[in-house]
Amino acid sequence: MTEAARFRLVGLDAARWVALLGMMATHLLPMAQADGSNTWVATVFAGRAAALFAVLAGVTLALLTGGPQPVRGPELARVRIAQSVRGLLVVLIGLALGETDSGLAIILVNYGVLFWLGLLVVRLRARALGLLAAAVAVGAPVGDHLLRPYLPPRGVGVPVFGDLLHPLHLLSELFFTGYYPVTCWAAYLLVGMALGRLDLRRISAGPRALPVFGGIAVVGAAVAAVTTVVSHALTSRTSVLARLDPALYRERGARAVLEQVDQPREGVGYFGQTPVRGSWDWLLVVAPHSSTPFDLVQSAASAVGAIGLALALTHLLHGRVLRTAAVVTGAGRSTLTLYSVHVLMTSSLLPPSPGPGFAIVQVVVVLALGSGLVLARRRGPLEALVTEVSKGVADRFVAASTPRT
Template identity: 40%
Template structure:
């Protein structure tokens, strides 16, 4: 093989258009590391003012949203890319995704039985896979309309319906991660998954719809990543500005402090970190916030926009990697291709730290960087070996089983 032929062969091995889009995997790897950071690193500075740390200001709400948007992108890429499936192919794809969701739900319910200070996303993630099935065959314009309408309408409906789910005794909320024991109380489990839990599926379907829209674009066209990067920022930045202005300048913060009626409660800082756990009721001002995990229209717009911008940026980095003939994304794309395995291992490791002090000689930063380094190293090894992670292999096998004869014909 001549040097020129060898260089072309090497470039082809990392070309984003061949096989997996490496930029998508790398973005998923970043989402994984961001979620791990919010689990392990401090949320507030050790000051009386409870100043939020840079970690939560960067990753809280955004990392998990990126994870969910990328799920929608992955579904689009595995079901025809920019050509939605139809007929038997569509039904085969739906069966495959449904069986894949069952595998993810089983892993999530099993992890839910662990004592861990982490809001595990997998059960909600699996339900979102089922909820997106009716949209798989839609053309791009209809998908855009559904995504926009869901972002605008679902927060309002959730605000109106949530009190109904919290009214019974006991309320239809878990207060903990879903586990196998909760299957015996389906009303409470579903109420938590769709409306009252940490990742309310009713609003979070917006992320899967946005991801499906992105995945239905022709991602290997030259300008598409640029449009995603610029368009994502154009949506994300004004949404965050509007939410901040509504709270700080237009009276929203004062109105919500009166609703909470708890003098000294650091609501201003909480709005920058995580609104989960605060009953969003008795004031329409809650819907004007762009706080992380608030599930409002502005929050969904901001986090969806940042996710789309990150995907565009990583697709551009993939193009750069092709141009310089160097796999620049390998550390992140390796971990991003096996997030189910690595996320589950991370949760299991976190359960060993639950209720225990930080081991002597360690810091929270040290624990994070060790776990992140292990995740990256394992991902690189599997990527170089061109192997799926263990749980990814099970989920992929289930999906192939569901697709059945359609997959065989293809």
């Protein structure tokens, strides 16, 4: 493998490494201080770590379906079958993890469904995917705001196998009313697919790699910052605050409403939704997991900035330093396996027991396993399983459907 090829993989793995550690931090570390304000973990990672994972899922899907040249012809059928099976296996793993007592909002079922939706647009190129992402980021929250009052209230929480017996309620929660509503989160996948349709390998091998990837990082950060500033400017207006929560506004004033908007539910976010019934002004909120246009744009742009930064920094590394970075960020190559290990360790099924050092032990275990897999030149067990099964099913299906001569 060439230096450029290794670079590209390490850069994306580094971004996945950050996303994995960020999600673990939001699960294991305090999100609110004694006075109710956000901790640094909430400020940096709340909403953004999960969004980074979703954007990276889109990058992966784009790379698996041809990168800068979307697959066509017979190969398209093979790819669609393989990725459909991949999505199914991720859903099944997510349902299995949902059966544990981890207390976490497992995201894998939603990721699997997003993979299926992504297959509908695998023939699109970067520009079309970017425009579609923008349309979804604005339109999906509006549609959800209109539909949710007429849908069943959230009840499934974390999907488990038993919820398959109630498919309509499960689909309602997966697509509209749950922690990670697929209709809105499709914007993340599309942004990632647009990024993955760029010829990252060619860029990485060319003389403009650092300016291009650095530019992606700067643009992502700038869009995220501007979106946040604009949202705060809009939601801090007295007339808006009065409409967001009329009762709290009358009882305690504008400042109390503003604090609730900026730091909802002790800094955790809105758990996927703004209030089901209420003013359209709720769509101006940028708080984590609020699934508003401002939240989607800000977190997607943050993810793009993080990916651009990871690619730019990795481009500066060569030889032994690059190989060392690949080992250190090895957990980024096996995020499905190591995310599952994290969930199991957070439950009662695997040690450590909750107590002092609980978070540190989990991080050390995950990082050590990731680095060990890289040193052993092995994929994570779940990554290997998903790849082999999806490829095998696709090969058999295509072989069975090919006319014999």
